[in-house]
Each structure stands twice: as C-alpha cells, then as structure tokens.
Amino acid sequence: MDQWSERQRPVCLEKRFEFSTYGDTRDFLDRLGRLSEAQDRFPDLSFGKTYVNVTLRPASDDVDTALTADDHAFAQRIDELID
Numbered sequence: 001m002d003q004w005s006e007r008q009r010p011v012c013l014e015k016r017f018e019f020s021t022y023g024d025t026r027d028f029l030d031r032l033g034r035l036s037e038a039q040d041r042f043p044d045l046s047f048g049k050t051y052v053n054v055t056l057r058p059a060s061d062d063v064d065t066a067l068t069a070d071d072h073a074f075a076q077r078i079d080e081l082i083d
Contacts, residue, residue: 013056
C-alpha cells in the first residue's frame, strides 16, 4: 500500500485506497465506519465505485496545529483494515 501524504496547508494526512469491486469498497467503508465510531474520530471521505480517499485532520482547528502521534496511529489503524 502507498504511504499517507502529509500536507501542511491545510495540515492533514491523505491517502487513496483502491479496490477491485464495489463490494470491496463497501466492505472497507463499513469497517472504517465501525473504527471511526469506536475511536470517536471521523475522517473526511470521498469515494467512488472502486476507491476511497481518506483525509485525517488534527482535532484542533488552531492556526499553528500540527499532526500528532495520535493522528498517525489512527492512520495506521485505517491501514490495518486492509490487511
């Protein structure tokens, strides 16, 4: 899998997940939904038939906000949904 892209403007982590079928995409979205509810953390999503774009933003909206170890740990948990 490709690595997460870290952006500075706006501060976020981004990754595109690609799938072979709509069913695989839907299964990933369902697993991601359960993880998000369990972690009380809800990434921005855009998706189509065979892909999902995930964007993680820091919890704070302050101007000088930076990504934290918790942000990277959540990204890792999302990656584990594929394995």
